[in-house]
Amino acid sequence: MIWNEPKECMDREEMTHLQGKRLRSTVEKVYQNVPFYRRKMQELGVEPEDIRRIEDIKYLPFTTKQDLRDNYPYGLMAVAPSEVVRLHASSGTTGKPTVVGYTRKDIDMFSENVARSICCTGGNRDDVVQVAYGYGLFTGGLGLHYGAEKIGAAVVPISGGNTMKQLTLLQDFGSTILACTPSYAMHLAEVLAENNIDPASLKLRIGIFGAEPWSHEMKEKIEKGLHIKAYDIYGLSEVMGPGVSCACGIGEGLHVAEDHFYPEIVNPETLESLENGELGELVFTHLTKEAMPLLRYRTRDLTYLNDTPCDCGRTNVRMASVKGRSDDMLIIRGVNVFPSQVESVLLSIPEAKPHYLLVVERKGAMDTLEVKVEIDETYFSDEINAINILKNRIRHQVESTLGISIKLTIVEPKALERSEGKAKRVLDLRKEEEK
Amino acid sequence: MIVKQLTAFLQNEPGRLEELTSVLEQEKINISALSIAETEEYGIVRMIVSHPEKAEERLKNEGFSVKTTLVIGVEVPDEPGTLHHILKRWADGGINVRYMYGYSNCGAARLIMKVSDPEKATQILEEENLWSTVGWNAKDCIM
Numbered sequence: 191m192i193w194n195e196p197k198e199c200m201d202r203e204e205m206t207h208l209q210g211k212r213l214r215s216t217v218e219k220v221y222q223n224v225p226f227y228r229r230k231m232q233e234l235g236v237e238p239e240d241i242r243r244i245e246d247i248k249y250l251p252f253t254t255k256q257d258l259r260d261n262y263p264y265g266l267m268a269v270a271p272s273e274v275v276r277l278h279a280s281s282g283t284t285g286k287p288t289v290v291g292y293t294r295k296d297i298d299m300f301s302e303n304v305a306r307s308i309c310c311t312g313g314n315r316d317d318v319v320q321v322a323y324g325y326g327l328f329t330g331g332l333g334l335h336y337g338a339e340k341i342g343a344a345v346v347p348i349s350g351g352n353t354m355k356q357l358t359l360l361q362d363f364g365s366t367i368l369a370c371t372p373s374y375a376m377h378l379a380e381v382l383a384e385n386n387i388d389p390a391s392l393k394l395r396i397g398i399f400g401a402e403p404w405s406h407e408m409k410e411k412i413e414k415g416l417h418i419k420a421y422d423i424y425g426l427s428e429v430m431g432p433g434v435s436c437a438c439g440i441g442e443g444l445h446v447a448e449d450h451f452y453p454e455i456v457n458p459e460t461l462e463s464l465e466n467g468e469l470g471e472l473v474f475t476h477l478t479k480e481a482m483p484l485l486r487y488r489t490r491d492l493t494y495l496n497d498t499p500c501d502c503g504r505t506n507v508r509m510a511s512v513k514g515r516s517d518d519m520l521i522i523r524g525v526n527v528f529p530s531q532v533e534s535v536l537l538s539i540p541e542a543k544p545h546y547l548l549v550v551e552r553k554g555a556m557d558t559l560e561v562k563v564e565i566d567e568t569y570f571s572d573e574i575n576a577i578n579i580l581k582n583r584i585r586h587q588v589e590s591t592l593g594i595s596i597k598l599t600i601v602e603p604k605a606l607e608r609s610e611g612k613a614k615r616v617l618d619l620r621k622e623e624e625k
Numbered sequence: 626m627i628v629k630q631l632t633a634f635l636q637n638e639p640g641r642l643e644e645l646t647s648v649l650e651q652e653k654i655n656i657s658a659l660s661i662a663e664t665e666e667y668g669i670v671r672m673i674v675s676h677p678e679k680a681e682e683r684l685k686n687e688g689f690s691v692k693t694t695l696v697i698g699v700e701v702p703d704e705p706g707t708l709h710h711i712l713k714r715w716a717d718g719g720i721n722v723r724y725m726y727g728y729s730n731c732g733a734a735r736l737i738m739k740v741s742d743p744e745k746a747t748q749i750l751e752e753e754n755l756w757s758t759v760g761w762n763a764k765d766c767i768m
Contacts, residue, residue: 565634572632572671572694572739573723574662599666602636603690 193309193341194302197449198504202497205505209452210244212477217241217250220483223268226261227251227485244452247475248463252486258288258428267291269481279327280427287327290427291481297336299478300430303447304337307436310445310504311396311421313367315342318393320359322370322378323401324350329431330401334369337433343367350374353381364393372404372412372420373613376544379415389417398423400432402613403491403512403530407537408544422511428487429474435509440501443508450478453507454486455495458516469494471516472509490516518616520550522557525594529615532561535591541569541580545606551619560597561588567603627743628698629677633670634690637663645670648687654680658698658737660726671726673698673737697738697746703729708736714753720746 192198200208218238220227230251231237240249258266267274275294279287292300313319319338323330331349338345346363348356350370356378359365368375375397382389394416400423413420424444425432434451435444446453451474455464458471472491476483492514497507514528521527529548536542543564551558563584571577577600585598607614635641642661649656655675662669674680677693684691701707715722720740727736740746 567690567692570634570690570692572630572669572692574664574669575723577667577669602634602667604688605636 191309191312191314192503193306197447198306198445198506200449200505202505205448206244208449209477210242210246212449213244213247213452213475214238214241216476216479216483217485219268220485224266226257226266247452247454247486250475250485252461252473252488253484254488255288255428255490259286262286263289264291266482266484268483269293274481278329278332278427278431288428290329293480296430296479296481299450300333300433301336301340303430303450304333304433305340306445306447307423307433308334308337308341308343308367308398310436310438310502311367311398311423312419312439313338313341313343313396313398317343317366317396318346318363319343319367319369320346320348320356320363320365322348322350322356322368322374323432328401329425329427330369330371333425333431333433334398338367338369353378357382357385357387360392360394361387366393367396367398368394368416368418369398369423371401371613372399372408373402375399375412375416375420376408377608379412383415389415392417394418397421398436400424403514403518405530405534405537406511407534411537411544424491424509424512426489426491428484429476429489430479434474437511438500438502438504442500443496443510445500445504445506445508446495448507451475452477453495453509455493456488458488458490458492464494466495466497469513472512492516520548520559520616520618522550522559522594525592527559527592527594531591532588533615535587536563536584539584539587541566542584543603545608546615547606547617548615549617549619557620558597559592559594560599561585562599562601562606564603564606565600626698627695627747628673628737629693630696630737630739631672631674631677631680631684632692632694633672633684635668635670637666637668642668642670644687645684645689648683648689649674649680652676652679652683654683658726658735660724660737662724671696671737694739695743697740697743697750698735699738699750700733700735703732703734707734710753711750714749715740715746718745718749720749 221238236249273293274291276292279289321331321334325331335345335347395418397418397420409420421437423432423436425434435446437444454473455470456473464470472489472493474487475485491512493509493512495507495509499505514530519526519528537544543566545564547562549560581598581600656672658673660671681691720742723739725738
């Protein structure tokens with residue numbers, strides 16, 4: 191079912207026209223109400239009247255996460271404080287948190303887009319949606335909650351964690367949709383197996399997973415382990431939360447709600463615009479947001495766009511699953527390394543578990559990468575030699591994928607921390623030293 | 626004779642081995658022989674214990690990675706050349722020794738050996754009448 195056919199299946203030309211119209215009004219609004227944007231546009235010599243069509247977006251300034259931090263907490267709000275009905279914030283792991291405000295209309299728009307996403311994955315009002323995303327400042331829990339209620343589904347607002355209770359409710363409530371991070375879905379699948387619960391005995395049929403990049407191999411493992419069809423939902427609090435885009439049943443990308451968020455792909459180094467199909471950094475401009483509209487917000491997520499109509503009937507542009515974040519990207523001895531590359535390799539090796547930790551250190555002038563991997567219990571041996579052979583095989587495969595030499599360390603099963611939210615995959619001790 | 630050996634894969638860090646022995650202590654399981662093969666990051670603990678099935682189950686429940694492997698346990702006279710004689714006959718029979726551990730005391734030497742073909746290795750020992758099971762007290766591990 192398509193939740194909002196007029197918008198999701200809109201003729202391309204009509205969509206471009208609508209986007210242009212909405213961009214004009216957003217630009218006018220931020221120019222008048224947000225000193226930060228007025229100054230930035232003046233510096234570039236751009237007046238609101240210069241923006242007529244969507245193509246003119248290229249004249250507008252970019253916004254970064256640092257800009258949000260610099261204007262913490264309310265500096266980028268474009269409405270009076272009384273108009274704001276909710277605040278969300280992203281975790282401040284790498285600095286101050288970033289705060290995002292929503293007006294009542296913004297919350298409606300958020301719910302509308304999550305409703306579209308759930309329908310995109312095949313969900314409907316008969317579903318029971320177990321929301322195992324965290325509720326709170328993180329947008330995942332409340333985002334899915336409002337969207338699921340909007341389509342008339344039953345919501346189980348269990349939030350993240352409490353794994354045994356998650357399993358009990360999956361069994362007792364007959365939840366048909368599970369929404370959480372992919373790493374937590376993987377953990378649930380493992381615990382299900384440990385407790386000898388046949389996933390086919392559950393009513394669960396759809397998984398809506400997001401908030402961290404995951405590989406195709408991981409998707410297959412989760413689908414098998416939970417006996418479901420898994421869909422990638424994408425979003426970030428700065429833009430809205432989950433539901434900025436979502437995968438459909440065709441499996442060739444995530445439909446972007448482009449009547450609300452205009453996507454662009456740019457070269458992260460030069461910021462020059464890239465064509466459809468070219469891999470680069472995803473940038474969003476708000477077209478309808480009231481409380482805190484952002485111009486050309488740099489997501490740091492790497493992907494590419496495809497604007498050909500989809501077999502599912504939607505015409506909204508599709509983005510590929512995020513390949514990695516330019517933030518997560520580690521530069522080790524001049525080579526770009528993404529945690530997702532390591533994950534893909536590990537998932538292709540039956541003896542290895544997809545639980546890993548990358549530890550980067552600087553020894554003298556030399557950066558070293560240690561990959562800690564858990565080995566499946568059934569494969570370890572009483573002979574050091576056999577473990578070494580396995581270790582070398584894994585090391586060789588990781589090295590040939592990454593293109594740099596690594597230290598591979600095998601750790602006891604379950605030695606690495608399991609996440610109930612976003613998984614911690616990287617420990618960059620070079621940064622710790624700088625602090 | 627072929628005996629059951631319990632192998633545990635442990636993180637090489639202070640206290641981890643103590644956590645393992647604490648489980649055995651609680652279950653009143655006795656350790657008759659033990660060897661640790663260590664690397665920088667992990668250790669492989671090999672043990673002959675009084676109740677291998679129970680020990681494996683309890684350790685698994687406590688989150689340890691444990692498995693049972695079959696090894697050869699023998700008692701031979703504590704005299705020069707005994708081990709050499711066994712190894713020679715095995716070498717002739719194409720048997721590869723993966724690892725071994727043992728000790729001698731009061732005229733007898735007890736050895737635990739992991740070999741490529743335990744059945745054939747035992748057969749050779751029997752033919753040569755090279756071994757004895759006397760004094761082996763972990764009766765439950767005997768196959």
